[in-house]
Amino acid sequence: MIEYAVPAAVAAVVILVVLTEIAAAVLPIVIVLLFVPPHERESLARLLAACDSSRRLRLWPALRAAVRARRSEPKRVP
Structure with missing residues (x-):
């Protein structure tokens, strides 16, 4: 069980970073479409x-x- 803790934590951090980058790329487009x-x-x-x-x-x-x-x-x- 412990042997999977480190890879799971690393995978979670990588997924969090990827999702943050996607949100940062999409948010300006959404703002422009809604407010301009x-x-x-x-x-x-x-x-x-x-x-x-x-x-x-x-x-x-x-x-x-x-x-x-x-x-x-x-x-x-x-």
């Missing part, structure tokens, strides 16, 4: 792609660029 209006998704994707030169998103520069882009757009009437 459909007509703004393409421009947001282009903006984030332009701001992210590495694999890891640099959040603050992307947010500043998004605010600048939003302020420079003409006002829309619904």
Whole structure:
């Protein structure tokens, strides 16, 4: 029984890490789908792609660029 404890613990940690990575990858997509209006998704994707030169998103520069882009757009009437 004890001989299976260490491999089981290692397997549990590996599964936890894998599930955490999957959740971290899926969560931004879910947030965009729920909170970004459909007509703004393409421009947001282009903006984030332009701001992210590495694999890891640099959040603050992307947010500043998004605010600048939003302020420079003409006002829309619904």
